[in-house]
Amino acid sequence: DIQMTQSPSSVSASVGDRVTITCRASQGISTWLAWYQHKPRKAPKLLIYTASSLQSGVPSRFSGSGSGTDFTLTISSLQPEDFATYYCQQLNSFPLTFGGGTKVEIK
Amino acid sequence: EVQVLESGGGLVQPGGSVRLSCAASGFTFGSYGMGWVRQAPGEGLEWVSGISGNGISTWYADSVKGRFSISRDNSKNTLYLQMNSLRAEDTAVYYCAKTGTGWTFDSWGQGTLVTVSS
Numbered sequence: 255d256i257q258m259t260q261s262p263s264s265v266s267a268s269v270g271d272r273v274t275i276t277c278r279a280s281q282g283i284s285t286w287l288a289w290y291q292h293k294p295r296k297a298p299k300l301l302i303y304t305a306s307s308l309q310s311g312v313p314s315r316f317s318g319s320g321s322g323t324d325f326t327l328t329i330s331s332l333q334p335e336d337f338a339t340y341y342c343q344q345l346n347s348f349p350l351t352f353g354g355g356t357k358v359e360i361k
Numbered sequence: 362e363v364q365v366l367e368s369g370g371g372l373v374q375p376g377g378s379v380r381l382s383c384a385a386s387g388f389t390f391g392s393y394g395m396g397w398v399r400q401a402p403g404e405g406l407e408w409v410s411g412i413s414g415n416g417i418s419t420w421y422a423d424s425v426k427g428r429f430s431i432s433r434d435n436s437k438n439t440l441y442l443q444m445n446s447l448r449a450e451d452t453a454v455y456y457c458a459k460t461g462t463g464w465t466f467d468s469w470g471q472g473t474l475v476t477v478s479s
Contacts, residue, residue, distance in 0.1 A: 255423070288465045298456065299469070300461065300466060303463075304462060304463070307462070309461075341405060348420040350411065350420075351408065352405060355405040355406070
């Protein structure tokens, strides 16, 4: 199984800050990686697919990069509605696996 | 508008069974793979199971293999998850999700809570 390791597990940031979250796969997954945003008692929301493609309707302050084993999600200027938990997911092979999550909190 | 709506959750005793349903609308259901993802209390997201658009291929997480069964009825635009031999560690909110590119999940339901407890 492919293990996905996210870091940090939590980050405190202010509105307007640049936030970077990393995700490392235990083996190469090309660009078969997605990023999701999840708020309590809400449905998770797809942000990025195939490592760097922005899902329709997602603000351009979100961006993704990487290939192989190392990936990054960047929020260029944090907005109040961005405080949430973010997950990466590999879609290279079954079983599909998620990272442990990164909680973005208000500083 | 794409919508998926889960139902069937509730309180079930250890060793018991429950069937979750997911009603889909707003897209050609049989053209898309579907999946179930869960979140236990205080934990992260865990993929549970997936099924191809035609229902022929299915996949499971090791934690549920042999106990859970995924199926779909494309004539009813409905996805199912039959959960047997339930354990306390299966307690979670279960989300139904539609695939987008590859096995990316681009539309999710609001989730249904399954609580396994005596």
